[in-house]
Amino acid sequence: MIIDIQHVSWDRNDKKILQDISWTVQSGEHWCLLGLNGSGKTTLLNMINGYIWPTEGSMSILGKKFGEFDLRELRKSIGWVSTSLQQKLYGSETALKIVLSGKFATIGLYDFTNNEDIRQAEALMKSLGCTALMDRTYDTLSQGERQRVLIARALMAAPKLLILDEPCTGLDVFAREQLLQMIAAVAAEKEAPTIIYVTHHVEEILPCFTKTLLIKEGEVFAAMDTSETLTSALMSDFFAVPVEIQRRDGRNWLSVNGELWN
Template structure:
C-alpha cells in the first residue's frame, strides 16, 4: 500500500480544513487529485509528506505508520514537485546541480557526488529533454523548462511515490502539452513510481491516471476509476453548476453550461 489514510481530519484555529478523509493508493496506481482552490489539496499533500500531523485518524505512507517512523527518512522516498519548491531553489545554480541535489533532498548541492550520480542525472535530463539546459542557471529557464528540471530532480532519488502539484501552472498551451507528454512517458516506464497528479483542470488528466480523487471543502467527494468519476452528472454535482464532459483523443474536456454570473 502506497498511501493508506483512514478517517483523517485536520483543523487550524478551530476550523476543520480536512474532515474524515479516507483514501487508499495501491502500488502501481497513478491517481489524479482534483479540487478547486481552497478545497484542501495542499493541506492533504503536506500531511502525506509528513509536514503536518493529523488531528484525528491514522495515516500510513509507503508502509510507514505516522507516529512509528522518522518522517524525515520517509520524505527521501517521496518526490515532490511544487511551485513552492521552485521559489526555494537557488537561481544561480546550474540545472545539472539542481537535479543532482535531488539525491539528497536538499536546497543546494552540499554533499559529495560521484560519477554514478553524474551519469544518472545526465540520463534523467536526457530522458526529460533537458540535455541542452545542463549548464544553464536555473533563473534563466522558462517555466516549462524549470518544471522539467524539477521532475528530473524528484526522480534522482528513485522515489517510490512522485507527487506533481499543479505542474502546469503558468505554462502556455504548447508548454503544457509538452510537459504532459513527458509525464505520460515517465508514468509508462517499467519501474515508474506511483504518481499523484494534482490539478484543478479536468483537461490535464491523462489516460495514465486511471484513478481520480475529488476533494471538495476538505472532504472526499468521490474516489474511483477516472472513467466513473469524470461524467457530466457527477462533475456537475461536484462543481455545483451544470457542466458537460466530452472525451476527445483519450482526454476529457469540460464545458460549463450553467449561469455563473447570478
C-alpha cells in the same frame, strides 16, 4: 500500500480544513487529485509528506505509519514537484546541480557526488529533454524548462511515490502539452513510481491516471475509477454548476454553457 489514510481530519484555529478523509493508493496505481482552490489539496499533500500531522485518524505512507517512523527519512522516498519548491531553489545554481540535489532531498547541493551520480542525473535530464539545460542557471530557464528540471530532480532518488502538484501552472498551451507528454512517458516506464497528479483542470487528466480523487471543502467527494468520475452528472454535482464532459482522443474536456472552461 503506497498511501493508507483512514478517517483523517486536520483542524486549524478551530476550523476543520480536512474532515474524515479516507483514501488508499495501491502500488502501480496512478491517481489524479482534483479540487478547486481552497478545497484542501495542499493541506493533504503536506500531510502525506509529513510536514503536518493529522488532528484525528491514522496515516501510513509507503508502509510507514506516522508516529512510528522518522518522517525525514520517509521524504527521501517521495518526489514532490510544486510551485513552493520552485521558490526555494537558488537561481544561480545550474540545472544539473539542482537535479543532483534531488538525491539528498536538499535545497542546494552540499553533499559529495560521484561520477555515477552525475551519469544518472545526465541520463534523467536526457530522457526528459533537458540535455541542453544542464549548464544553464535556474534563473535563466522558462517555466516549462524549470518543471522538467524539477521532475528530473524528483526522480533522482528513485522515489516510490511521485507527487506532481499542479505542474502546468504558468505554462502556455504548447508547453503544457509538452510537459503532459513527458509525464505520460514517465508513467509508462517499467519501474515508474506511483504518481499523484494534482490539478483543478479536467483536461490535464491523462489516460494513465486511471483513478481520481475528488476533494471538495476538505472532504472526499469521490474516489474511484476516472472513467466513472469524469461524467457530466457527477462533475456537475461536484462543481455545483451544470457542466458537460466531452471525451476526445483519450482526454476529457469540461464545458460550461457550451464554452470550454480551461
